Amino acid sequence: MFTGIIEAIKPVKSIVQKSGKTNITITRPEAFTDIKTGSSIACNGICLTVIEFNKDSLTVEVMYETIQKTTAGSWKTGELINLERALAIGSRLDGHWVQGHIDTTATLLETKTVNSTLYLAFALSSRDKDLVVPQGSITINGVSLTISELKSDRFSVSLIGHTIANTNLSKLNIGNKVNLEYDILGKYLLRQKEQNTLNLENLYEQGF
Numbered sequence: 001m002f003t004g005i006i007e008a009i010k011p012v013k014s015i016v017q018k019s020g021k022t023n024i025t026i027t028r029p030e031a032f033t034d035i036k037t038g039s040s041i042a043c044n045g046i047c048l049t050v051i052e053f054n055k056d057s058l059t060v061e062v063m064y065e066t067i068q069k070t071t072a073g074s075w076k077t078g079e080l081i082n083l084e085r086a087l088a089i090g091s092r093l094d095g096h097w098v099q100g101h102i103d104t105t106a107t108l109l110e111t112k113t114v115n116s117t118l119y120l121a122f123a124l125s126s127r128d129k130d131l132v133v134p135q136g137s138i139t140i141n142g143v144s145l146t147i148s149e150l151k152s153d154r155f156s157v158s159l160i161g162h163t164i165a166n167t168n169l170s171k172l173n174i175g176n177k178v179n180l181e182y183d184i185l186g187k188y189l190l191r192q193k194e195q196n197t198l199n200l201e202n203l204y205e206q207g208f
Helices: 063-067 127-129 159-166 184-194 202-206
Strands: 008-016 020-025 040-043 045-051 058-061 078-084 104-113 119-122 137-140 143-150 154-159 177-182
Touching: 040 058, 119 143, 137 154, 154 159
Parallel strands: none
Antiparallel strands: 008 020, 008 078, 020 058, 040 045, 040 078, 045 058, 104 119, 104 177, 119 154, 137 143, 137 177, 143 154
8 A cells, every 4th residue: 555655766777578577676765774675666657566676776577467567568777767665654645545456557748837837637538537537636646636627638736846856746647648547436436336335325335
C-alpha cells in the first residue's frame, strides 16, 4: 500500500532481460536506508519487488504481465522514475490509498500553464469514464492527484510547484504514455453497481 506522495525521482541504470523476465536497476535514493530484499517499491506507480540492492542502486523484477499493462516495457536507461516506499504503519496518509496496481495507461494530449499552474490533459477511455469524477483522486505515474476537469474523452489534472519539482510529470511530452490507477473506492462501487448489489446495506457491511 502506498500514498501517492513521491519520495524521490531517480534514473534507470540498466535493463536486463532474463529468463522471460525483465530486471530493472534504478539509482537508490539516499533516504531509502530501510529497504531489503523483498521490499515493495512503487516505480512510476507500479508496485515492484526489490530482488537485490547495494548502496548505489536497487533492482526490481518486472514480469511479462506488468510489461503488457504498464509503461515499464518502454523505459530506457537514464529515464527518471518516480519512487515511493510502501506505507509504514502509523505514518500520515498525505495522499490517498494507492495499491500500486496499474489499471491502464493513458496518453498525454495537452499541456498548458495558467498563473504558474501546470495543467496536463490525458485521454480517457470510454470504458473507464465511470471510474473518474470531478475533484476525485487519481494516481498518475504513482503521483496522487485531483481531477480538475473532466470531459467525455479526457481529463485534466493541475500540478503545484512541489509536484512539478519532485516528480517526473513535468518532463512528459505530448504523446507520452503514463500509468493510471483509479481510486479503489470508485472501483469497488462500480463493481457493486455492475452486480446490482449497490445499496446502503451492502455499503455498510463493507465499511463505507
